[in-house]
Amino acid sequence: MDGLTINEAARTTGWSPRMLRYVERTGLVSPGRSASRYRLYGPAQLQRLRTLKELLAGFDIALSDVAFAARMTRDEELRAAVTAWLEAKPVRPEHVDAEDWLRFEQDKHEKLLAA
Template sequence: MLIGELAEQAGTSTRMLRYYEAHGLVRPERTANGYRCYDEAELRVVREIRGLLAVGLGLDDIRPFVACLRAGNPSGDACPDSVAVLRRKLAEVDDYIDQLGAVRRQLQTQLAHAITVRPR
């Protein structure tokens, strides 16, 4: 399939596909006239990339998932390197949740204080 067809099927733009290609995540074949041509495996890769970007992973974090798919695994998270990225990202999210919890508690304390010492 050509780049426009892949973009449509993957729910992205041709510009993003070129961006993924520039970062080594997507590998098109080239036709005799230089057009990019993609197979179903690249569609799987692009869908994996988009899903991982949607949960906050960066392009460098996504590389192990793409490599895992290219190695013939049914899923990009079936490899140890991918699992390591997921564990690290989960730890980051847990840290953010802890930080937000502390901010929330501080705001609750300040609000309770503001309500009890309201000027007349």
């Protein structure tokens, strides 16, 4: 039996047993299982649970936020798409190039035609 069971893990990490199961469902911290399917938390998992708790509290972020960050880490395409969108951000309505204005005019025309 190498690992703490769910209630023991809960006591040493500050999470509730219920939440440990929930965290597992998010895929962020998954314990191993005994032959009879009991969750077994090893030292690595316990440490991750503690630091995860600090991370959430320290920056006031949600489990789903970390889960999303994890997904971005795994999914190369997603990360590329999101960062690409974000990088295009610092565009101000003041500085617009000719092509953008062209599309803009087209929009206005489409709108007029649609009306």
